[in-house]
Amino acid sequence: MPGETELTSAYSSKVAGDLERNAEEQERIRGEIARLTAELDALEHDHGVLLNIRKALSAETPLPGRNVPRQKGGKNGKGGKASGAGRITLVELIRNHLAAGGAPCSASEITAALSAEHRDRHIQTTVVRTSLENLVAKGQARRSKQGSSVLYTAAVPAK
Template identity: 35%
Template sequence: MSGNLPAQSVTADYTQRVADDLAANRSEQERVRSELARLQDELVRLEASEQVLTKMQEVLGGTPKQTLKPSKSSKGAAVPAARGSNRKKAAGKAAVAAGRKASKKTASPKKTGEPTWLELTTAYLGGQSEPRSAAEVAASLTEAHPERAVQVAVVRNSLEQGVAQGLLERSKQGRSVFYSPTAPASVPSGS
């Protein structure tokens, strides 16, 4: 009977090790699933940004620098990933920077005679009594112009273009950015 005690002890040790390894494995699986979901979200954001930038490039008459569609493995290499919580911010800044490099006509393809996004955004803000965020402007333009495909990134680029041209002012409240028309210069009376 004394031979059974060491065998039971070894079995108990192995049982505990297997249980610990199984728990560690499940924990690691959860970590990897979480990381995979985060990466998939980031990829979706990058692809959406790519579509907006491609449309802007087409509207502006530019030709793509890369004629072949990048492979899935090289897609992430085209835009360096930002670190930590700054990913969304970096994607937004990249879109804004691309909009600033664009010529004065910003937006998705428009029919002849239709106002540009810059004209629409400045006109909308001109009728407002307080500053508005890009999302609020985009939502209002969606309601006012259902025939046009309104994208927040395009509206934000148009707003930033208005700021660069001195038509609009940008203000920050915490992490939020709001836009309003610039105050008109006062004209001295002639008498």
């Protein structure tokens, strides 16, 4: 029976090796799935941003031959409230925040910071994100991705 013991030992060793390789392959594939999921999330986010930008651009572009009426100063079209003349724009607030911060931050973080600083304003993350993407398109901000997160920084001025 010594040959039988050697054969059992060889099979046990082979099965143990196969189990180890199988577990390593599962872990490698889980990592790949996580990376692909993060990449897909980022692409879906970018797709949404691009759709919003396209919508904004098509809403702002007048059709040929049509005059678009301009609002006169003094009212913003919301029940006669003052337009806030002299008030800093949201884009300027975002640009200033990026310039002062230095560290990359997300649209949500910027929204939270600006909302805390300007309690009299209702600042929405979607509007901040769209404004950030517009700043990126103009070269006034930079976008970077860390996993599924999109982070923004101020653009470094050319020297």
